[in-house]
Amino acid sequence: MNAIEVEGLTRRYGDLVAVDDVSFEVAEGEILGLLGPNGAGKSTLVNTLCTLLRPSSGTARVAGRDVSADPGGVRASIGAVFQEPALDEELTGAENLRFHARLYGIRTERRRERTAMVLELVDLADDADKPVGEYSGGMARRLELARGLLHEPDVLFLDEPTVGLDAGTRKTVREYIDRLNREAGVTVVLTTHYMEEADALCDRVAIVDDGSVVALDAPDALKDSLGGDVVRIGTDDPAAVERAVPDEPWVRSVTVSGDGVDVGVDDGERRVAALVTAASDAAAVSTVSVDRPTLERVFLSLTGRTVEEAADSTGGPPAAAASAGTGGDDDD
Numbered sequence: 146m147n148a149i150e151v152e153g154l155t156r157r158y159g160d161l162v163a164v165d166d167v168s169f170e171v172a173e174g175e176i177l178g179l180l181g182p183n184g185a186g187k188s189t190l191v192n193t194l195c196t197l198l199r200p201s202s203g204t205a206r207v208a209g210r211d212v213s214a215d216p217g218g219v220r221a222s223i224g225a226v227f228q229e230p231a232l233d234e235e236l237t238g239a240e241n242l243r244f245h246a247r248l249y250g251i252r253t254e255r256r257r258e259r260t261a262m263v264l265e266l267v268d269l270a271d272d273a274d275k276p277v278g279e280y281s282g283g284m285a286r287r288l289e290l291a292r293g294l295l296h297e298p299d300v301l302f303l304d305e306p307t308v309g310l311d312a313g314t315r316k317t318v319r320e321y322i323d324r325l326n327r328e329a330g331v332t333v334v335l336t337t338h339y340m341e342e343a344d345a346l347c348d349r350v351a352i353v354d355d356g357s358v359v360a361l362d363a364p365d366a367l368k369d370s371l372g373g374d375v376v377r378i379g380t381d382d383p384a385a386v387e388r389a390v391p392d393e394p395w396v397r398s399v400t401v402s403g404d405g406v407d408v409g410v411d412d413g414e415r416r417v418a419a420l421v422t423a424a425s426d427a428a429a430v431s432t433v434s435v436d437r438p439t440l441e442r443v444f445l446s447l448t449g450r451t452v453e454e455a456a457d458s459t460g461g462p463p464a465a466a467a468s469a470g471t472g473g474d475d476d477d
């Protein structure tokens with residue numbers, strides 16, 4: 146069964162169409178990333194699936210329940226971690242969880258068991274009795290992930306789960322998300338504007354731009370759609386190197402540029418030695434590099450804009466967009 150089925154979903158704010166006729170499915174146990182610049186419509190889409198916003202038109206089923214007809218059923222089946230932290234800093238980690246468990250009507254005897262289990266899952270058992278005010282940003286985010294799992298949801302929604310964390314902590318939080326998915330078997334839908342996060346964590350990535358899903362596939366498949374890797378061979382005789390490129394099925398394209406030759410190949414790292422050997426027989430080779438396609442380049446080829454330009458045009462904050470634009474691990 147699919148964990149999520151979205152059909153023709155549209156959500157407007159007045160005249161503004163924030164989510165525009167979107168359709169997709171998420172399989173049980175999958176990690177789906179919604180990747181796009183600030184203002185693309187990711188939060189609106191997630192909030193609609195979480196029943197915080199009503200669809201303007203179209204349908205969505207989450208864990209087998211329709212968001213419009215059975216919002217209560219959807220809420221009971223999902224966990225959610227939003228951008229704004231929602232922990233009580235004066236309570237300890239364990240108290241925060243027990244409070245949340247009561248809100249969800251988890252029975253007293255089960256409460257203790259579930260709390261211990263989720264704290265273990267995010268490695269916070271030893272810090273359970275510290276006030277959350279004394280937690281680091283990464284620990285607090287891990288506690289939020291644990292809280293989202295307390296009532297054993299089928300689907301966990303995470304809106305920018307690592308935003309505002311430093312690069313090292315982001316990596317750790319990602320590892321926990323991966324672990325929750327594998328060990329708790331929960332389907333995860335997360336929004337992100339970090340290219341490398343989508344690439345590293347998600348089984349499939351939906352690229353969202355201007356309210357639409359413009360592509361949805363596994364990260365490698367999205368990158369492969371660009372035509373593989375490019376081996377760049379620097380030389381002062383590009384014409385000779387061009388002629389020397391072997392006539393093999395794995396060579397997809399050969400392009401001469403001013404000071405070198407770009408060879409499009411299926412698997413750059415495996416082919417680079419053969420290409421350099423052939424090129425060196427024909428001319429002096431000065432530099433060699435392998436350029437792998439990135440999700441950033443996928444975004445550019447699909448939308449004609451970089452993520453940075455797209456965020457500027459939708460009014461997103463430039464600082465966040467800039468870090469997405471480089472795909473780097475710099476802080477927000």
Ligand SMILES: Nc1ncnc2c1ncn2[C@@H]1O[C@H](COP(=O)(O)OP(=O)(O)OP(=O)(O)O)[C@@H](O)[C@H]1O
Nearest residue numbers: 158161163182183184185186187188189190459461
């Ligand atoms: N409550 C609202 N009222 C009016 N317009 C809104 C509202 N919330 C969002 N929007 C607009 O809808 C569009 C999509 O916003 P949304 O927050 O869903 O994008 P996003 O991709 O999640 O970006 P971010 O990561 O910055 O939250 C934007 O143009 C935004 O300005």
